[in-house]
Amino acid sequence: MPFPKAVLETSTTGLTDNYDAFILLSNTFSSQFYSDLSGAIQLHQRLDKRVGEQAVLIPNQSVPGNRVIHVPSGALDRDYDDVRQIFDAAKNVAQTLIDSGIRKPLLEVNLHGLNAPMQATYVNAIEAAFLGLCQGLWQPLEARQALGENEVEPLQELGILHSDPDFDVSRLNAIEAGKRVARDLCGTEPERMAPPGFADYCLEAFKDSNVEVSVISDHEAILKDYPLLHAVARASIEVERHRPRIIRMVYQGEGEINKTLLFAGKGITFDTGGADLKVNGHMAGMSRDKGGAAGVAGFMKTVSLLAPKGLKVIVEIGAVRNSIGAEAFIPDEIITSHAGIRVRVGNTDAEGRMLLADLLSHLREDAKDAVNPELFSVATLTGHAAIAFGPYTALVENKPARALGVAKSLFEQGELCADPVEPSLSRREDFNFVKPRTKADDVLSSNNAPSVTTVRGHQFPMAFLSIASGLDQHEANSTLPLPYTHVDIAGSGVENLDWQHGKPTAAPVNVFVNTYL
Known part of the structure; x- marks a missing residue:
């Protein structure tokens, strides 16, 4: 490399x-x-x-x-x-x-x-x-x-x-090594970096390192433990080279742990839109819809090289191809998430939040027993984030995260390290937007319009993720509040917002490195 x-x-x-x-x-x-x-x-x-x-x-x-x-x-x-x-x-x-x-x-x-x-x-x-x-x-x-x-x-x-003889160039090399992992994973074409290839790259990148990597490849196991994710992958199961992978990485620093970071990464290796098919040329560039997963893998690479003491980092990546076919999941389906929440599918092109919800649910279980946990979902999730903020990463946090100053810290460090972010707010309108319309389900995944034409199009997905993952049971007034921040890199993930040809930027690797390492 x-x-x-x-x-x-x-x-x-x-x-x-x-x-x-x-x-x-x-x-x-x-x-x-x-x-x-x-x-x-x-x-x-x-x-x-x-x-x-x-x-x-x-x-x-x-x-x-x-x-x-x-x-x-x-x-x-x-x-x-x-x-x-x-x-x-x-x-x-x-x-x-x-x-x-x-x-x-x-x-x-x-x-x-x-x-x-x-x-x-x-x-x-x-x-x-x-x-x-x-x-x-x-x-x-x-x-x-x-x-x-x-x-x-x-x-x-x-x-x-x-x-200055004490200037640390090894830190520069570690950051770039992480950013390179993120660029490679995000920017490689959809067959070479289909879910098995994505998993293989991660295994090789952390071979003989201080990061433990495990991969779930059995789709029956994925169906049982990641039902929303499996629904997105359903049409890809019949093509062996497109079958989904769950990639879990764990880093445990030396000494007493005083902080735990938990990341869910959206790794859609190609997004056709599913049954809500992307048309009019909008499918081009959708091999980069794995930028969120790429970013958290890249951050973990830098963590591995810098080996900070007292820090634990857990990553769960869903590498999935949102294919179209007879087995594709469709709008109006009701699917029960890992957290036991009945999700009504609003639009199959809102697939990233489906797999993130199951990943977050698993990380929620880890966070319950973790020391000072902070949870994040990282994704190229909505065109609305790019329209609202241009080339800036959008942050939407829950109240425990806001009380902890998570977005504020990321904003301050992002300004200093050329990896800027824009904090946003989660509001009651977002939760009202995804509330069930009948007693048949517990939450709606999305409306049936593009996020760019939807009011609060990049904020309301965080409300869905909170509910579908069970994190809404860990609000500020609960017995176990869990800080959670949703990170949308749809505007910052590639140069010049050119998703087909622009170079991946490796956002948000550097802002997380400078904030937490």
Whole structure:
């Protein structure tokens, strides 16, 4: 799993032959380490007016490789600027590095003239630059397998020039390793990453690690213990290579456990819409409907590498293909969930919340005996989240989670690590929206209209998930309140909201890493 591993360099001594180029990402022309560079860049600006406006390759005898790429960050002090300026600048220079034949660059991030509040905004600037560059360099698993990993991703190492000898580059590498797992799982085509392939990738990613991985493949067992999930998978059972998988991962840190995180991940490896078939081209890109499961697997990869003490993490992923066929589940069916809740199907294209409800129900059982548990569902769930918030991850929390400040903490850290989120609220209207219309059922999964045309289209699914999973029995006024936050990455999961061709972003791996690790 190649990516340019970060290596810390604290001085320029002896680096001339170690690297083949110097990257200066800055809001000025000056370097902390190469004092003559500012004048040289300004001199070149007289010849090339692109200097200071976009990344430019400049010959210079004083830096490794005798060439510097000056990467301007752009303005940093406007009200709406944040560390994504750094992330994007680094991401956008990735192809320039490859095209220039650069294979082992040295990077300095040097920001000037920022007041104290602005300095706090960019406290993770080096992390953002490294992760942005890696985002720009990543190529799909299919390309790496067909053409050779070193051919399509030729950069193998990246020097980080930093004056602090205690700067932790191993953390950067661990975060990128997790994000790469998430991108691979999300971005790989639907046959190669059908449920069995998804499970196999996870088993390989955590082989001989400190994470215990188990897989349920028997569909009779899935029918018994995950009945809503099995209903979604029903039409895929007859095709062996499409059969569902339940993937459970457990990490237990050393020492006394003081926090438990529990994640349910939506892994729809392809979403036809089921009986409510996606038409007019809307099925394209639906192999990325597994982005939520990919994200929680990626987070677990970083957990495994950083090995935090005192933390326990439990992940349950439902890898399912929502196929169409004679066995497909249909609207108006009533199916009893793992929690014993009778669910009336409103629309088969609202399949993700069905499998999440059963996963959450199992995690609810884990949470009852856990130390300081926090539960999350992570999913590419609704187009409404993308319409409401654009490229931001949507959070909808219950009252115990709100009292704990879960969304507030994620928001604050997301602003600092280029993985931003937008908190939303769960309201009484959401619970009224899914209440039963007759005594034949206990909850309605959805209405029969697209979420983008439904009022509160990304909020009400959290109400359904709470009821169908039994988490509504653990509200703030219960004897055992359980904090639960629903995480919708439909707007943030791929670049530019291009679900067919955009690169997966690995949201929300980094915001969870920076909040909890």
